[in-house]
Amino acid sequence: MAEENILNTKLEKLKTYLLSLGSLAVAYSSGVDSTFLLKVAHDVLGDKAIAITATSGFYPKRESDEASAFCRANGIKQIVVASEELDIPEIRHNPANRCYLCKKDLFTKILSIAKENGLDYVAEGSNMDDMGDYRPGLKAIAELEIKSPLRECGLYKEEIRTLSKQLDLQTWNKPSFACLASRFVYGEEITSEKLKMVEKAEEALLKLGFKQFRVRIHGENLARIEVLPADLEKLFSLRDSVVKSLKTAGFSYITMDLLGYRVGAMNEVLSLKKEK
Numbered sequence: 001m002a003e004e005n006i007l008n009t010k011l012e013k014l015k016t017y018l019l020s021l022g023s024l025a026v027a028y029s030s031g032v033d034s035t036f037l038l039k040v041a042h043d044v045l046g047d048k049a050i051a052i053t054a055t056s057g058f059y060p061k062r063e064s065d066e067a068s069a070f071c072r073a074n075g076i077k078q079i080v081v082a083s084e085e086l087d088i089p090e091i092r093h094n095p096a097n098r099c100y101l102c103k104k105d106l107f108t109k110i111l112s113i114a115k116e117n118g119l120d121y122v123a124e125g126s127n128m129d130d131m132g133d134y135r136p137g138l139k140a141i142a143e144l145e146i147k148s149p150l151r152e153c154g155l156y157k158e159e160i161r162t163l164s165k166q167l168d169l170q171t172w173n174k175p176s177f178a179c180l181a182s183r184f185v186y187g188e189e190i191t192s193e194k195l196k197m198v199e200k201a202e203e204a205l206l207k208l209g210f211k212q213f214r215v216r217i218h219g220e221n222l223a224r225i226e227v228l229p230a231d232l233e234k235l236f237s238l239r240d241s242v243v244k245s246l247k248t249a250g251f252s253y254i255t256m257d258l259l260g261y262r263v264g265a266m267n268e269v270l271s272l273k274k275e276k
Contacts, residue, residue: 023048025114030067033125103140204245221252229260
């Protein structure tokens with residue numbers, strides 16, 4: 001009961017905070033956090049809250065389709081912005097601060113769209129759990145004065161999932177997702193061809209019944225698959241189907257990461273470099 005009271009208190013705090021903003025553009029990706037934020041914002045602000053969704057090779061078409069479907073179903077105005085990061089050499093070369101560069105470019109565009117539509121603020125869906133990992137994108141968000149209502153109100157991922165379920169949002173148990181650029185080793189150039197390979201490979205794993213996973217790409221054609229530790233045996237048992245699907249996607253070598261899925265796996269090399 002105490003836990004439920006804490007959740008309800010945070011939800012009311014979020015509603016009050018959003019109402020105080022007056023009008024808002026939510027950077028909407030169709031993920032757990034941004035769906036919850038958009039729903040609550042629209043509930044309290046009505047037409048003064050809109051969704052802005054970016055489309056590019058960095059995001060699977062599946063995600064943008066889900067975002068559009070949610071906005072249509074809930075009567076929320078959505079503006080789609082083309083954000084082709086590969087046109088920017090600094091991003092394409094994939095430095096360790098790539099996320100900072102991407103967020104700076106994307107949210108600059110979103111701020112401009114918000115201003116054109118007479119909206120006072122732009123918000124994004126990071127939560128308290130995002131404070132722990134290496135997140136250079138949060139620096140760009142702070143510099144541009146983008147609002148982070150879920151962090152402002154102290155909401156954690158599991159709390160957002162619980163509240164999403166209470167609001168009958170289908171995303172309440174949706175696996176966590178990050179842009180496809182996070183599948184690349186820092187310093188390796190990101191290309192549209194490789195992005196399509198990763199997207200096709202991950203679509204194949206979805207169809208095989210996996211929920212939380214990543215297909216990391218190394219070099220030109222090596223795939224390193226991360227699944228939850230509990231799914232390692234399942235992955236191995238389906239190896240023939242997995243190999244066939246990933247070879248069709250363009251990979252020549254398919255490997256299984258014995259450590260399993262974990263957030264920020266590509267950041268581990270940065271920690272090792274700091275230790276040396």
